[in-house]
Amino acid sequence: MLNKNHPLQSKSEVILRNIVVTAMIIYFIVFLIIPIGTAFVGSFHEWNPLSGTFRLLGLDNYRKIFTDNLFWKSLSNTIVFSFVVIIFRVGFGLAIALAIYSKMIKHKSFFRMLYYMPVVTPMVAVAYVWKFMYHPQIGTMNQIFGLNVNWLMNSKMALPAIMLMTIWKDFGYAVVMFMAGLYSLPKDAMEAADVDGASPWQKFRYITIPLLKPMILFVVITSIIAYIQAYVQVLILTEGGPGTSTFLSSYIIFDEAFVKYNFGFASAMSFIMFVVTAVLTWLSFRVTRSKG
Incomplete structure (x- = not known):
């Protein structure tokens, strides 16, 4: 060796x-x-x-998978779930990273730690806390906003509720990654832009975003891989309900393997989702390169 x-x-x-x-x-x-x-x-x-x-x-x-309506339902739910959560994860992460990076914010280490704390908190613990927050009678979500919504038992609100919890838990990861990218930007490019009289928006659009593109791609790709495998929050908050409104692809795999003990069907679905993940990752690379 x-x-x-x-x-x-x-x-x-x-x-x-x-x-x-x-x-x-x-x-x-x-x-x-x-x-x-x-x-x-x-x-x-x-x-x-x-x-x-x-x-x-x-x-x-x-063959059974491709003729199963629940599979297509879960696949569409997974795509919507992943797309929405990734958009907000990247958007919030970049906005907060820029705010912390600016000269107006002091105690930058404290804010980095504050936003990253939910990321290192176990998903199970976070999901149980948010399940209590979504409770229709005593939950803080309804009390704070003066609503009367049964978040997790409403077929139109259950999936958005899971998305909201996931965004809150995970956007701190993007904050830390984008801050690392911001600190690695060449200062001479920003100084040259200041000399040329570039506005903050122009510097953001023509310097910051192009230079951060590799980091943005990295966050998007890792997010795609993570969210296609997401099932813990569904298991704890809704168990796929009400009905099948919050079934995600990974939750079906879990349900087939460890509830129904149909390991063959679950294994076949796992390999199909592997192909889907690979295709989405490839498309992300193509889209990013085409805009580069």
């Missing part, structure tokens, strides 16, 4: 590095390659670990 004759490497160092590399290879084989391979093979079977069923079905699981 490594050149044992390298003059700067001691024998113990070579042994230690070989052990670490070997351990990493074993880890990826055991916890990544084998599970993915097993799930891929299982996607072509009727697979129920509880009953010991593992019967070959061929492409029946995949």
